[in-house]
Amino acid sequence: AFKNKGVQPMLDAVIDFLPSPLDIPPTEGTKPGHEDEILVRKADEKEPFAALAFKIVADPFGKLTYFRVYSGQVNKGDEVYNSTKEKRERLGRILLMHANQREDLDVALAGDIVAGLGFKEVTTGDTLCDRSNPIILERMEFPEPVIHVAIEPKTKDDQDKLGKALKSLSDEDPTFRVRTDEETGQTVISGMGELHLEILVDRMQREFNVVATVGKPQVAYRETITKKVETVEYRHVKQTGGSGQFAVVKIDLEPNPGKGYEFVDKISGGRIPREYIQPTNQGIQSALDNGVLAGYPTVDVKATLVDGQYHDVDSSEMAFKIAGQMAFKKAAEMAKPVILEPIMQVEVVTPEEYMGSVVGDLNSRRGRIEGMEALGNTQVVRAQVPLSEMFGYSTDLRSSTQGRATYTMQFAQYQEVPGNISTEIVKRVRGE
Template sequence: MMKKTPLEKVRNIGIMAHIDAGKTTTTERILYYTGKVHRMGEVHEGSAIMDWMVQEQERGITITSAATMCLWKDNRINIIDTPGHVDFTVEVERSLRVLDGAVAIFCAVGGVEPQSETVWRQADKYCVPRIAYINKMDRTGANFLEVVNMIKERLGANAIPIQLPIGSENNFKGLIDLVNMVAYFYLDDLGEKIEKREIPEELKEQADEYHHAIIEAIAEQDDNFMHKYLEGEEVSVDEIKNVLRKATLNAVINPVLCGSSFKNKGVQKLLDAILDYLPSPIDMPPVEGLHPKTREVEIRKPNEKEPFSALAFKIMADPYVGNLTYFRVYSGQLDAGSYVLNSTRDEKERIGRILLMHANHREDCTEVGAGDIVAAVGLKTTRTGDTICDINNPVLLESMVFPEPVISVAIEPKTKADQEKLDISLEKLAKEDPTFRVRTDEETGQTIIAGMGELHLEVIVDRLLREFSVEANVGKPQVAYRETITKTVLDIDGKYIRQTGGRGQFGHVVINVEPNEPGKGNEFVDKITGGSVPKEFISAVDKGIKEALESGVLAGYPVVDVKIILHDGSYHPVDSSEIAFKIAGSMAFKSAAEKAKPILLEPLMSVEVIVPEEYMGDVIGDLNGRRGRIERIEPRAGSQIIKAFVPLGEMFGYATALRSKTQGRATYSMQFEHYNEVPSNIAKEIVSKIKGE
């Protein structure tokens, strides 16, 4: 059982970056220096502690956010290592929701990569205070100040260096601390022997300039400090640190550090900066929620005397203990074995064991309090994004919103005997990952799985084999097309009448259907006056229309961005029923959709290709051939970056094509942008293929 750390000495942080910026390596070094690990794990050896799923160790990328805690100078740091691959963006999103601060890692050569922009914007959305760490200063082509400028220009961040490197590439020897105005030289490979010296003469002028830049940048944050600075008085190191901390917590400044985690340089200073500049739970504003019954605003302050409240941010199936529910405690205390209320689902849950998570082992604890990030065993109904709280003081915290999947494949077990096992395994995986969906195709009876990209589904199929011993065959990836309408149609009738002796069925509705704004979703508006459709049947009409929306008239794809207005109808005092009105609603919508000029929509992806100059022509020609629209081309460090929008349906197998066109020298990333209309000639092909014509 670990001893309680005062709240002001706790840091809940995430480590976020683009794939290959050195995120997991940095976490490994942090665990090594804080005494958690006695031998450092290397990602390229496949032994990193944080990458504990087999697929991660093979691929050398982090897929699920592993949570771990460590101690540094009597402070407790809870770290969530997040994936940098775009297919796993949801992992980043849910981690950011429960963190107080973050370290954004950038590669000193590659700078701001596409995924760094995505993650940075996600952190902006939750106003997460951040410090930036420019890693890989030992690599050929490393350029610290150029990356600082990229962070300013591409991310719109107020990036202020608080360190400068001494040398770079093979000659990276140490760093200058611009707050204390001293230099640190690394004398061995393990980063254990560090010598504090005066700043080398040739770097003094540059160091002075950047030291003053820090003071100027933070002066506006504090009147006393501003006054002293303008009067030309000396400001102490502690004063600079305090005001710099304040500016970072208010998310107006992002301090920038440098190092080479692989070569063990700069990691201890990064740990110091996490304590100095990132928030503790008590620096954060109290969380706001609603009372589940009265819907009144409820406030929960980050202390242990408040009623218990927490947010579940991840569910994982564990081979030894069953389901693990990771949660962040915002207020109050919780004992193992006690009961809590899941206010999202209005169900009581019993907390079995409470576990403190190291990346791949765990330690039992009997109680947890505000600011803790832990996992519990025994929660049966709780899902990602649910609130768990004190039974007598219920509160509902803001949940998380997850994107809809954009790609699906049919999956079947290699042997029929495994069908049930496959269904159970897929259900378990869907519980863990809110962007992974499983459904059965009603016409073919096939099991369809859907996710955020090819890699996402590959990892799922891989996990089926390794964790659940289910071998599966996977069909060709299918695009998640949608349908919508382009024309308003008025006064469309839907009438369902059945008369077969005895009591009949009667339902009659009149609707208007119009296009909604793109991305706004479907809307049902009840404008019935004078009781032409009785109140008790309105929800049945809505239900019928919702079911009809699931399968469009063009090719059976879900219909989106449509507004349906129910404004008239009629009923029979004896024969009318919910089922009759449900069918009438469904008939009315189908008939309206056929007249409203339906069109097919396809997911449009934002694609970035980093390509050496000599292959530019081939790559652009290939993108154009895939119906791509080139947005812009920018030079970067001996390569060109092509930004384009390409329909997802044209991107299958792109990785292989790109490798062969550029001899493996180009890389690309893509993420979902929005839905776009399919050109009519291609839409015709898709529709006739589906209808088997």
């Protein structure tokens, strides 16, 4: 595509061989607030309007939102409903995009792929529809970032430009995240790999004229627990004159593989008033951000609030939030916490004479070979390798194969880190 080779035949093939929207089943979605109720939209301009925003692009004229119209029609100036965020938006202009050329349209019909100007809060994956006939189309699922680096502007002038650049790029790319480290105050950017972040940093320099210093890539580790613990109690009692702070919380904590965080309320008999249940949950959730082993986010745990005590005068939402937070930390330390690392699916295409070298190198990186197959005069090696072992792999692969091998890599899953490496990570984080 970069050299404009083969683009036209490929697009012709799309038209000639892929099915027309009229030849495929109607698009399905769900009713807002009722995920089990399926709604259908046919590719017909007489149907209620429904579209999916699939791409956001920063533009000198404003934020361009690319969307595909699945049913109905929409006119420029119309008010549309973002059913994903439950907000109304105004469609200022409709543009038909052709490379770097654009044509203003008065209306977009079912089957059209267009760009809209004027949306304020629409993000990638949001559904746009008729408010009187709301629907939520199937969302795109984006993987969590697996690598992050600290980034700092070179000068004060770059500080403001960096903020605008990061906001614009994160709007465009849902897999690119920006946050501020609470301990160091540094700006941290996260993405799907070294190359992903390198490209984004390069765009900051080219498109936004930002000169910035980028730190060494860091792996986005996670923490979880491997053992169930029951009735772990934390008493938050402070008396400093006047009204004090009082909250007693008892929780069960157990692994919740693949289901994220879950909170269950089993309080009965008014042992904890209803207004203190949610603050307790919020306290536990705030503790998830900093795991007990090395401060990495904790995932896949189920917390059950089983008992507690309160005081008519000294109890408050803040007291129960602190008690929930500390009860979780106490329970997590007892529940055999472990560190999880991102595992990447790696595919290497190499001439046969370098096969042994490639396989040996992957094994030395704690890789697990999943399969090998011949592809013409080359061999394809598939393996799962920890991300922490893949830094610099591109250079090493070129060196060992005289530049004749290529590879692709994508996130596969999180797995428990081996004990000896976990110990090294904890020592490094704690500065031991």
